[in-house]
Amino acid sequence: MVTRLSHFFLRTLREDPADAEVTSHRLLVRAGYIRRAAPGIFTWLPLGLKVKAKIEAIIRDEMANAGAYEVHFPALLPREPYEQSGRWTSYGDGIFRLHDRKGADYLLAPTHEEMFTLLVKDLYSSYKDLPLSIYQIQDKYRDEARPRAGLLRGREFTMKDAYSFDYTDEGQDASYQAQRDAYERIFQRLGLEYVIVAADNGLMGGARSEEFLHPIAVGEDTFVRSAGGYAANVEAYTTTIPDAIPFDGLGEPVIFDSPNTPTIQTLVDHSNAHLDAPAPGVAGPDTADATEWTAAHTLKNVVLALRHLDGTRELVIIGVPGDREVDDKRVEVAFAPAAVEPATEQDFENNPLLVKGYIGPWSETGAVLGEESATGIRFLLDPRVVDGTAWVTGANIDQKHVHTLVAGRDFTGDGFVEVANVRAGDPAPDGSGPVELARGMEIGHVFQLGRFFAETLGLKVLDENGKLVTVTMGSYGIGVTRILAILAELNNDDKGLVWPESVAPFDVQVVATGRDAVAFDLAESVSAQLEASGLDVLYDDRAKVSPGVKFADAELIGVPRILIVGRGAADGQVELWDRRSGDREVLPVAGAVARLTA
Amino acid sequence: MVTRLSHFFLRTLREDPADAEVTSHRLLVRAGYIRRAAPGIFTWLPLGLKVKAKIEAIIRDEMANAGAYEVHFPALLPREPYEQSGRWTSYGDGIFRLHDRKGADYLLAPTHEEMFTLLVKDLYSSYKDLPLSIYQIQDKYRDEARPRAGLLRGREFTMKDAYSFDYTDEGQDASYQAQRDAYERIFQRLGLEYVIVAADNGLMGGARSEEFLHPIAVGEDTFVRSAGGYAANVEAYTTTIPDAIPFDGLGEPVIFDSPNTPTIQTLVDHSNAHLDAPAPGVAGPDTADATEWTAAHTLKNVVLALRHLDGTRELVIIGVPGDREVDDKRVEVAFAPAAVEPATEQDFENNPLLVKGYIGPWSETGAVLGEESATGIRFLLDPRVVDGTAWVTGANIDQKHVHTLVAGRDFTGDGFVEVANVRAGDPAPDGSGPVELARGMEIGHVFQLGRFFAETLGLKVLDENGKLVTVTMGSYGIGVTRILAILAELNNDDKGLVWPESVAPFDVQVVATGRDAVAFDLAESVSAQLEASGLDVLYDDRAKVSPGVKFADAELIGVPRILIVGRGAADGQVELWDRRSGDREVLPVAGAVARLTA
Known part of the structure; x- marks a missing residue:
């Protein structure tokens, strides 16, 4: 069904929102994609929801290709599993906690490792059930101290989180690689540049941990990379230890x-x-x-x-x-x-x-x-x-x-620690040359959790020999709403948004201009024709709105292909406008339709 | 992509869950559609999520047909709007309240009237913007005193809630009718019998209020209906007031x-x-x-x-x-x-x-x-x-x-009140005869809110004469997860679930039996062929699982059409099994495929 702008729930704004710190936030609000509901908490308007759904569809598709099945956990969860893992306490102020009417403790889940682990424990018991990869696309909650930058760091946000379950380390490596490959395909389909950096593997004792960072100036993460191919988060960078120096010949303190x-x-x-x-x-x-x-x-x-x-x-x-x-x-x-x-x-x-x-x-x-x-x-x-x-x-x-x-003669420490800042020119630990520093935004994280959660929550299966073995897990996260914001951050100009075709809210925006019924009739029939051929069409059918306003709205909204039906309509001529390049070309209706549906 | 049962995340259970009070809960857990996470809070497994998505797709389709646009509000909301409407207090213990790290009050929204009202106030200002109908499909939270009956009365549940905005009562009537019609189409597509009953119109002062009840013995609502066509919730039933009786001739007290x-x-x-x-x-x-x-x-x-x-x-x-x-x-x-x-x-x-x-x-x-x-x-x-x-x-x-x-001579009251119970045989208020009582489950509610929220929250628009008028609203809700449970409640037999085709998790379940590679090869190619023709196929490719177990699982899961590939495979014969009727028919592969894809 053609979406008509005269009825569509959309109001574009000429003014930037007062609290917008970054381009994506500014444009997504102005173009009518999102509205702020509370600090770090947003309402999704129809345009925003459509883009979000397209990103989610790409993710679902690649999760299916990677053999992962979709589940969906509650956002409201009881304290017990998080108590068992120690995270009820370790999250500190970072999560939302609440009581129910009976006084039982609940939380709004910031991530669901415990629940995934317990679900598999609940249903599976044999090595024959593994490997297993399951995921969800779900709204998560973190009580950020400083929610900021619009969707880039919110308190309610949508994530895809996947978990793999294996009973051998080799199996875990294969599951990890399948998700890592899926992430590469997802980011490629989204047209989103990424750098895979070694990341800290945290407390869980897992073996591999890599972040997908999108290199971008507003990024919160600093990473280092060498010309020789090394890339790591600053947290994961390891210092190249110099050789010891003989004490001989050194004077006294x-x-x-x-x-x-x-x-x-x-x-x-x-x-x-x-x-x-x-x-x-x-x-x-x-x-x-x-x-x-x-x-x-x-x-x-x-x-x-x-x-x-x-x-x-x-x-x-x-x-x-x-x-x-x-x-x-x-x-x-x-x-x-x-x-x-x-x-x-x-x-x-x-x-x-x-x-x-x-x-x-x-x-x-x-x-x-x-x-x-x-x-x-x-x-x-x-x-x-x-x-x-x-x-x-x-x-x-x-x-x-x-x-x-x-050192070593007059004093010694109790150990070494990697906390000094990393500087451009420091050596990459793999010997691939000096590193440079760059800013990035985390868009995905693949992570071998190892056996921490399975051990803590008792997830074991019987192996081929009938012996109980602890399951090893991987964790794979993508920030859906964050990716949407980054795409907006990257795809815009001074007129507004310019969506990549893979996630644009509509495939084509048809704009009828002038007061001539011929133009509106033609725009109407072309819109119907485009829809019939499978395109999702936004038709600006507003009467009494000037072409200038319509064009400005189209530029702000950012549908990549715009079809103007106006003065030439009587002669069967329309104008095809490429939002990204700015190219406009007058051509006969049939030709324009053929181009758009090609 | 064909879903293979050997890898699919599914474990059917032979035992009923201990806490299951109703058939839908029992079967949805046993057949691997949902798992309990906390009282009244459920995890959705892949099968359940697929059925839920199909119900949502039907709703979205009919909302689009009714001209409503989809938005999405946060579940976590600040206190202020609910304070303004008085509902922060009036909800009592029925909602989940919490603080953020700064001590600000939040709630998990049980419904979003305030937010919808404020959103439209935020963006719209003229009668030209109206009528408008917008909706969301969203997880809602109510701290029920007694969560029970599985998904039928949960604490986290999915609803479609729509709101209409008009500036005239006539407009409001039209918007109401459009949603009411959409509801009829939705329930018809779901194969769900419904009765539209007059409902109490509550505190909001709206004019019309009707509930869609599914008549079912486990229903929580009692409604009354007459042979002459009257139907109402007991709360909305009004007593036929008898004529007054002359005092003449009555003795003294x-x-x-x-x-x-x-x-x-x-x-x-x-x-x-x-x-x-x-x-x-x-x-x-x-x-x-x-x-x-x-x-x-x-x-x-x-x-x-x-x-x-x-x-x-x-x-x-x-x-x-x-x-x-x-x-x-x-x-x-x-x-x-x-x-x-x-x-x-x-x-x-x-x-x-x-x-x-x-x-x-x-x-x-x-x-x-x-x-x-x-x-x-x-x-x-x-x-x-x-x-x-x-x-x-x-x-x-x-x-x-x-x-x-x-009465009226020796005593009078301060007024009248409709609180006495309604009995079978009581007169329908519209004169259509005596009523009978029946049990039903609310599956939808269409409701003219009138101007309560718009008045309270200041939603006004300029009318044709440049005069500020208060907007009139309608509220239209459907319980998505409740509908899924009712469908399960209705569509089952002693072997398990029997889904209607419109919402079945898969279109066909292909079951390979025996140990003959020919059968598995044929099942494999038939599955691929069915998928290629647009059907969603669950293929039971498990080796070393007996036909009895495979058939029992298929019956429990409830995919309406089952294709058995076994003994006759070498001769190109397969067996088509209609889960609902129980009919099984042996026929050549090509014929079976033709029937399934017809």
């Missing part, structure tokens, strides 16, 4: 006065003013050729507090080269599921041995940082702090630092 | 001793034992020919408490003929939005003039019931208590009653 140098920069300036230039080999590989003191010669000791799941709070000190920062995302991943907080004044008061601005691992009377030290505080080192590297760092005395403090 | 007669039956027995038989005309029309005292001669005064929205509690007394009960549903509707509670011992202690078991409207010293009486308690009468009817009722003295107490 020297404490020196360093008044008013609580920051790395003041310390470097002071050192260059008051110390001899650094001897070659006196510091780590990044500073080997330095002729003066630099931030890279210094060891920065950052005090953080970890809030563990059981509620306990632990101080931890991170030693990183002074030219690096502790990266928020890397530190979050490194210590998960504990939450990381800055240390407070109270923490320093409780630990008088920590002299703010002058903290270091060593003192003349013994170790100051580390579980076996005077403070007893866990001390973790950046992997670059290899044995034999010499550092300028705090002497644990107000206004004093120490230099030629050698 | 007589107080009489009636020890130990706190109930109607004891009072009737006592009266027959100790009083003269009732004189003709001494009571109302229902008792005109009685030769002895009956319950219909007595006036029962029932004390109830109303809990108003503002939290106040009010006692009210209802006077009904003693042979009728106060009907729970009718009383609920009559006093909505106030909640109705039984009176407590405390209420009687607070009102010592009310002598329990001997309450009446009259005493020798003046009126006892009514706003202007000694108690001041509001007193409402059944419409049958017309002027001139004479009653036996309490004398407000322990162990004493009064007879020949005449």
Whole structure:
């Protein structure tokens, strides 16, 4: 049935919405695709719903090709399964919790690993039932602290989440690959550029974890890639560990006065003013050729507090080269599921041995940082702090630092930790050259969960030998509403949206112009003809609306092919308008119909 | 793509689920369509999801035919709109409420009238934009006190809810009729018998309200219908008011001793034992020919408490003929939005003039019931208590009653109220004869909301004269998951489900039997051929599963047409099995394919 704009539920807006931070949000609201209902929560208008349905249809198609079956879980779920997995607590403020009238605890599910696991446990019991891949397309809820950027980070959003179930690691690899391949096809069909990056594999102990990132400036994720083909999320980047340096020939640690140098920069300036230039080999590989003191010669000791799941709070000190920062995302991943907080004044008061601005691992009377030290505080080192590297760092005395403090000789840590920021030029861990940094938006994630949920929730099957084995799982997510927003973010110009044909809300927009009944009659019959040949047609049949307004609306809405029926109608001439290229061509009706239905 | 049972996510169960109260629940769980996730909350398995999608497709199709456009509102909504309409409070315990991390109030929407109203207000402003009909198919939430009967009364369920917007009553009537017609077509396509009954039009002040009930024994709703075509929900039934009776010739009220007669039956027995038989005309029309005292001669005064929205509690007394009960549903509707509670011992202690078991409207010293009486308690009468009817009722003295107490002469009420139960044989209000009672399940509701929400939320448009007029709305709901359950409830036998073709999860189930590769090869090629011709095929390709198990599964699943490929395969013979009739017919492959694709 031809959709007539005179009746269709649509109101385009000339003004940008006041709260729109990004192009997709601005255009989707202005062109009548979505409306805001609450922070991070949107109402879908007919145009938006049609695009969303087309994206979902592509996903369903490729899930079927990958042998996955569709199910649908409730959004409102009881606490128990999430209690068993520990996530009722670990989600913290990030989920919506509620009670029913009897006081029982419920949540609005942010993801459904527990439910998928329990469903399969409920129904399956033998290796013969596996492999199995099942998925849902479902509305999910996360109580984001800062919902923003329209659909890009909402509190109610639509996801496709798939899970695979295998009883061998080889089976799991095959299931993973099938979903990974399906994701590639989905993004190709959506015309959406993607980079597959290695991602952190989190707490679940799974083996592989990759994110599909769309490289885009408004992206929330930073990733690194090398010309040689390496790509990873910054959280997953691993430092190339330099070779250890022999201790031979290194001088002893020297404490020196360093008044008013609580920051790395003041310390470097002071050192260059008051110390001899650094001897070659006196510091780590990044500073080997330095002729003066630099931030890279210094060891920065950052005090953080970890809030563990059981509620306990632990101080931890991170030693990183002074030219690096502790990266928020890397530190979050490194210590998960504990939450990381800055240390407070109270923490320093409780630990008088920590002299703010002058903290270091060593003192003349013994170790100051580390579980076996005077403070007893866990001390973790950046992997670059290899044995034999010499550092300028705090002497644990107000206004004093120490230099030629050698790792592995004068101090050691309780272990290493990957939390320093990654910089352009850092080596790719696979030896494929230096990395560059880019911004991306996560559009998909394929992830070997391994046996965490199956173990926790007791999902086992009998294998060929009648032995109970724990099932291994994969998790595969695509953000449907996020993809829609990214497509809008990418496909637009200063006039409005320009949808790719695969997801456009209509195949053709027919615009009747003028006051001549001939034009409207022709537009009407052409619309019917196009619909009859299987195209989905939006017909702008509005009387008393100027061609200018109609064209502006068509450009804003972004149907890729527009057919104008106006002045030439009496002569059987119409105009075909390619929204993306802007090309307009006058041709006979039959020719236009043939082109559109080709 | 042919769906192969060897890989499909399905496990049929031989045992009924322990909590299944009704056939639909039992079979949908056993045949692998749904699983329980929490009380009244279900997970949809692939088979169930396919049937649900088919029902939704029929609804979408008929909504499009009725000129309605699809939108989609969030399930998670802020409090404000519901606060404005008063429903945040009036829903009581019936909805799920929650806070976000900032402490803001949210709810899981049970219906979306407010949001639809605000959306149209947000976008439309002129009579030229109307009429408009929009709808959604969406998961809704109600915190039912007693979720039961599987999908028939759940806490998370899918509904299609449509709303129409007009600026004239005539327009509203046309929009209403379009939806009503669409509902008839939907139920016809689903093969679902329905009765359209007049329904209570509630608090909104709308003009028309009709329910589509499916007549079914497990139905929660009682409705009445006459042979002459009247049909109504019991809540909407209106009593035919008898003519008033002249007071002339009626005796004076007589107080009489009636020890130990706190109930109607004891009072009737006592009266027959100790009083003269009732004189003709001494009571109302229902008792005109009685030769002895009956319950219909007595006036029962029932004390109830109303809990108003503002939290106040009010006692009210209802006077009904003693042979009728106060009907729970009718009383609920009559006093909505106030909640109705039984009176407590405390209420009687607070009102010592009310002598329990001997309450009446009259005493020798003046009126006892009514706003202007000694108690001041509001007193409402059944419409049958017309002027001139004479009653036996309490004398407000322990162990004493009064007879020949005449309505309109000796007592009056503060008004009339429709709360007495309806009985088979009661007259239809349209004069179409006596009614009979039947049970039904609500499957749809079309409802003229009128201007309540538009007024409350400020939805006005400019009319042809540039004058702001309030929009009038209609509300049209269909329970999608409920319909699925009713279809399962109706379409089954002792072997399992038998789906109508319009909603069956697959068009054909192909079953390969035996161990002969020829049979499996033929089944494979026939399945592919049927799929290629547009049918959705479930192919039972399981090796090492006996024909008996395969047939039992096919019968349980309920695909209406089954094709068995087994022993005759080598000769090109297959067996076509009609699940509903049970007919099985052996015929050549080509003939079977021709029949299935016809």
